[in-house]
Amino acid sequence: MKAESFEKIVDHALADRQLQVALDRGTTRGVNARLLAMSETTDAQALRHQARLARERALNQLPELLEQLERNIIANGGHVLWARDAAELNQHVLTICRQHNVRRVVKGKSMVTEETALNHALEQEGIDVVESDLGEYIIQLAGETPSHIVFPMLHKTKEATAQLLHDKLGMPLTDQPEAMTRFVRGVMRQKYLQADLGISGVNFAIAETGTIATVENEGNNRLSISAPPVHVAVMGLEKVIATWEDYAVLVQLLARSATGQRMTVYNNLISGPRRPDEPDGPEAFYLIILDNGRSRILASEYAESLACIRCGACLNACPVYQNIGGHAYGWVYPGPIGSIITPLLRGPLTAPKLPYASSLCGACQAACPVEINIPDMLLKLRRDLVQAGDPSLGWRLGMKGWAVAFKSPMLYRLGGRIAGWLTRVLARGKGHLRWLPPPFNGWTAHRDFPAFGTPSFRERYLRRFKGQPHDSKKP
Amino acid sequence: MAKRVAYFVTCIADTVFPEIGEAAFEVLARAGVTPEFPLGQTCCGQPAFNAGFTDEARQVAEHFVEVFAGYEAIVTPSGSCASMVKHYYPALFRGHPRQADALHIAARTYELTEYLVDVLGVRDLGVALPRPTRAAIHDACHGYRGLGIARQPRLLLSHVRNLTLVEMVGHDQCCGFGGLFAIKMSAISGAMLRDKLAAIQDADCDLVITGDASCMMHINGGLSRAGSPKRVVHIAQVLAGALK
Amino acid sequence: MSAREDILTGLRAALAHSKPFPGAEPAAFQAVTRIDPGEDLVARFIAEVQRVKGEVHTAANDDEALDITKDLLTSHHVRRVVMWDEAHLPLRGVWALLERLGIERVYGDNASVAAAEAGITGADWALAATGTLVLSSGPGRPRMASLLPPLHIALLTEDRIIPRLEDYVAAQRAARFGVFRRSSNVTLITGSSRTSDIEMHPVFGVHGPLALHVVLIKNLD
Numbered sequence: 001m002k003a004e005s006f007e008k009i010v011d012h013a014l015a016d017r018q019l020q021v022a023l024d025r026g027t028t029r030g031v032n033a034r035l036l037a038m039s040e041t042t043d044a045q046a047l048r049h050q051a052r053l054a055r056e057r058a059l060n061q062l063p064e065l066l067e068q069l070e071r072n073i074i075a076n077g078g079h080v081l082w083a084r085d086a087a088e089l090n091q092h093v094l095t096i097c098r099q100h101n102v103r104r105v106v107k108g109k110s111m112v113t114e115e116t117a118l119n120h121a122l123e124q125e126g127i128d129v130v131e132s133d134l135g136e137y138i139i140q141l142a143g144e145t146p147s148h149i150v151f152p153m154l155h156k157t158k159e160a161t162a163q164l165l166h167d168k169l170g171m172p173l174t175d176q177p178e179a180m181t182r183f184v185r186g187v188m189r190q191k192y193l194q195a196d197l198g199i200s201g202v203n204f205a206i207a208e209t210g211t212i213a214t215v216e217n218e219g220n221n222r223l224s225i226s227a228p229p230v231h232v233a234v235m236g237l238e239k240v241i242a243t244w245e246d247y248a249v250l251v252q253l254l255a256r257s258a259t260g261q262r263m264t265v266y267n268n269l270i271s272g273p274r275r276p277d278e279p280d281g282p283e284a285f286y287l288i289i290l291d292n293g294r295s296r297i298l299a300s301e302y303a304e305s306l307a308c309i310r311c312g313a314c315l316n317a318c319p320v321y322q323n324i325g326g327h328a329y330g331w332v333y334p335g336p337i338g339s340i341i342t343p344l345l346r347g348p349l350t351a352p353k354l355p356y357a358s359s360l361c362g363a364c365q366a367a368c369p370v371e372i373n374i375p376d377m378l379l380k381l382r383r384d385l386v387q388a389g390d391p392s393l394g395w396r397l398g399m400k401g402w403a404v405a406f407k408s409p410m411l412y413r414l415g416g417r418i419a420g421w422l423t424r425v426l427a428r429g430k431g432h433l434r435w436l437p438p439p440f441n442g443w444t445a446h447r448d449f450p451a452f453g454t455p456s457f458r459e460r461y462l463r464r465f466k467g468q469p470h471d472s473k474k475p
Numbered sequence: 476m477a478k479r480v481a482y483f484v485t486c487i488a489d490t491v492f493p494e495i496g497e498a499a500f501e502v503l504a505r506a507g508v509t510p511e512f513p514l515g516q517t518c519c520g521q522p523a524f525n526a527g528f529t530d531e532a533r534q535v536a537e538h539f540v541e542v543f544a545g546y547e548a549i550v551t552p553s554g555s556c557a558s559m560v561k562h563y564y565p566a567l568f569r570g571h572p573r574q575a576d577a578l579h580i581a582a583r584t585y586e587l588t589e590y591l592v593d594v595l596g597v598r599d600l601g602v603a604l605p606r607p608t609r610a611a612i613h614d615a616c617h618g619y620r621g622l623g624i625a626r627q628p629r630l631l632l633s634h635v636r637n638l639t640l641v642e643m644v645g646h647d648q649c650c651g652f653g654g655l656f657a658i659k660m661s662a663i664s665g666a667m668l669r670d671k672l673a674a675i676q677d678a679d680c681d682l683v684i685t686g687d688a689s690c691m692m693h694i695n696g697g698l699s700r701a702g703s704p705k706r707v708v709h710i711a712q713v714l715a716g717a718l719k
Numbered sequence: 720m721s722a723r724e725d726i727l728t729g730l731r732a733a734l735a736h737s738k739p740f741p742g743a744e745p746a747a748f749q750a751v752t753r754i755d756p757g758e759d760l761v762a763r764f765i766a767e768v769q770r771v772k773g774e775v776h777t778a779a780n781d782d783e784a785l786d787i788t789k790d791l792l793t794s795h796h797v798r799r800v801v802m803w804d805e806a807h808l809p810l811r812g813v814w815a816l817l818e819r820l821g822i823e824r825v826y827g828d829n830a831s832v833a834a835a836e837a838g839i840t841g842a843d844w845a846l847a848a849t850g851t852l853v854l855s856s857g858p859g860r861p862r863m864a865s866l867l868p869p870l871h872i873a874l875l876t877e878d879r880i881i882p883r884l885e886d887y888v889a890a891q892r893a894a895r896f897g898v899f900r901r902s903s904n905v906t907l908i909t910g911s912s913r914t915s916d917i918e919m920h921p922v923f924g925v926h927g928p929l930a931l932h933v934v935l936i937k938n939l940d
Contacts, residue, residue: 063731151915156917158920177918193829193830218926226862262752262767266927269906271899274904281862281904356659359654363620379563383528391527453493462514
């Protein structure tokens with residue numbers, strides 16, 4: 001992701017009136033829903049802390065929990081596969097598809113499969129893949145990528161959606177979301193019943209019983225994993241948790257933080273394939289555990305980023321996301337959490353702008369149900385980029401010069417006097433400037449800059465307290 | 476023995492808005508405290524730190540630690556500078572020869588309203604505004620979320636006569652300054668500023684009060700560009716009775 | 720080395736020197752949802768189900784419950800039903816009712832079951848605080864009964880109502896989580912299927928059932 005393209009994408013996004021309306025509507029609703037739902041709990045701050053500790057304990061014992069998870073799934077008749085990277089995960093799925101003569105796949109929402117570009121890998125082998133989540137399906141039809149973790153088509157209008165369904169599937173044109181939804185329901189029924197294999201993500205994997213938990217509102221996830229004869233669940237290795245008590249707090253905070261619900265409509269708990277005496281359900285169950293850089297993150301000072309439960313609250317709360325939307329972040333994970341895990345998973349130099357696309361306001365951290373200190377990690381990523389030599393020579397020299405000046409009281413004062421004089425000259429008595437030279441012209445493109453007051457506070461203090469023993473330190 | 480309290484004016488309230496530097500000093504005097512002003516002070520190092528230049532930030536922070544070592548309290552009219560010292564100096568000085576001094580300072584640095592309300596127990600500074608004024612507070616991010624400063628400014632302002640406080644929708648929404656963010660990501664910063672200006676426009680107030688001069692500078696820059704009659708002032712100016 | 724060995728070795732190495740989160744001991748667990756002391760759980764359950772656009776019909780006894788079920792089936796023009804075996808329902812006589820109404824019970828593969836207009840199930844438990852039904856799969860308890868048909872009728876006795884999810888977890892822990900060994904799929908159902916994907920406009924009835932009707936039967940003590 002080039003530096004230039006980020007600025008261009010941002011400019012496009014800011015100028016896109018429809019996107020701005022959609023972002024405003026989606027994020028405002030998201031924030032208000034979360035605030036209301038969290039205020040209705042027994043103690044929001046205590047629960048966030050409880051949820052945080054649940055994630056920390058899991059990460060502290062990750063290998064043991066993954067092994068326990070695996071043992072229990074196998075004991076229940078399931079299979080567990082491990083994938084070091086995206087290619088291995090895709091390969092596992094293809095192998096399973098071959099083994100089971102799969103031609104048609106139906107999918108519940110999974111960010112991990114976006115990360116590995118699984119759909120593309122399947123389509124290359126002539127396997128038909130359908131996204132069953134309404135928003136994801138529409139995005140798939142449009143050939144786009146999701147712009148939000150929870151609301152993948154946040155950026156689309158209902159008019160555009162209706163046109164798309166009309167053009168691709170022959171739906172009669174309508175502006176009613178209900179009618180569009182009914183139409184897609186009808187289309188999707190057949191897909192569930194004809195699919196040879198269903199793929200889902202994993203919201204939480206409870207080690208102590210080998211149970212995969214998914215959350216959803218539409219019923220598409222349940223249908224994707226119950227109707228076809230094979231269920232493949234895909235998860236990042238950080239999703240495992242130790243106990244059912246942890247599940248209880250995490251799944252409820254996930255719902256409240258993501259959509260403001262107390263519980264999502266369906267919480268599906270899958271413990272392996274159908275039992276021999278069960279009348280329906282898949283005959284084969286596979287869990288694929290993906291690393292793809294997560295173990296490296298666990299070893300780093302960014303381990304905390306693995307606590308994320310993918311609720312999307314930080315996106316809704318972030319004034320940057322609110323203005324630029326999800327596509328500007330360039331990859332699978334948008335928003336504040338995306339600004340961190342994209343460089344961590346893909347390498348910092350693949351996304352050098354993302355850590356800087358933040359005013360460090362902390363709204364993300366305040367919104368996060370597991371108290372992730374995103375601003376702290378953004379600062380560390382910036383430090384990493386500087387140490388990797390990323391900033392231009394101009395910036396690096398400028399900062400060195402700044403440090404030299406600002407650690408010397410004399411140079412600091414001299415610099416202040418010169419800068420102050422310059423601003424007053426450029427302000428021409430008006431008290432503010434409408435233009436600054438580069439690299440500061442970005443400021444004056446959008447706002448005025450003040451003429452410095454004179455004399456400095458230090459001067460005023462000296463004049464007032466001249467001769468009085470107020471400070472024993474050397475000037 | 477009396478506590479030695481130091482005043483950290485901050486580079487922005489020293490060189491850009493010296494009237495704020497004076498106002499905050501005056502407020503402390505009204506509260507019965509005349510702090511020492513270490514003449515060699517410069518900056519806390521935040522601009523470099525936020526840009527990822529930790530070495531350069533540390534060089535400037537080392538000077539800060541040298542200047543302010545040994546004080547029992549350091550008071551500053553800036554939530555973002557106080558937050559920098561309290562939250563980031565410990566990590567910045569880990570393993571450093573002056574680590575002990577840095578930790579000492581970090582534990583004793585206060586934002587102005589925090590110091591007045593929580594340490595001195597001050598509520599009413601005996602201030603009156605020259606005419607009836609409706610004001611909304613802009614809760615500057617680092618003070619609000621970093622240091623939990625929300626109750627203190629409201630408490631102090633509630634005792635100011637001729638002042639009616641109104642809560643603004645989006646009072647805690649970032650103004651878009653973010654230090655060098657305003658220049659490096661100026662388009663996004665400008666968009667965030669526009670949202671803040673819209674919130675101010677919609678609020679039933681003549682004035683906006685905030686605790687960080689950098690936010691004040693940023694928002695006033697937008698208000699003046701937009702030709703708005705509203706303006707932002709620093710809470711120290713209000714509490715010092717310095718508003719005309 | 721296999722991928723499994725590689726990954727586990729990498730994770731162990733990451734944690735070898737120190738845990739990333741020292742001091743992360745289990746906190747005292749507190750429940751998420753609020754329930755007032757002495758709160759009427761039945762009333763709370765009913766209110767919560769209605770909140771999520773489900774409907775609750777109260778029945779003083781089995782006969783009333785059968786009447787309500789009959790009304791639901793006829794008003795929805797149901798001709799085919801997929802259902803749990805009577806042994807797993809809290810009510811006798813549903814099978815006989817279907818026969819009287821000339822409603823066919825469908826079994827077998829998904830394509831056959833997909834024709835059903837209604838699904839009839841019981842529930843293991845009901846969570847009052849959130850209006851949630853807990854259903855587990857098992858012999859005579861097909862998943863599809865609460866999933867494929869547009870109408871889901873859940874038969875429930877009041878004594879199955881417990882306060883919260885945390886209580887369900889505690890009960891399963893006391894039973895050593897046997898349910899997750901026996902049952903491949905436990906589902907928590909809270910209301911009718913829904914989405915807000917199109918311009919954040921809530922639409923009820925997407926892929927799962929369009930309507931959830933709970934028939935809540937008083938226990939005779």
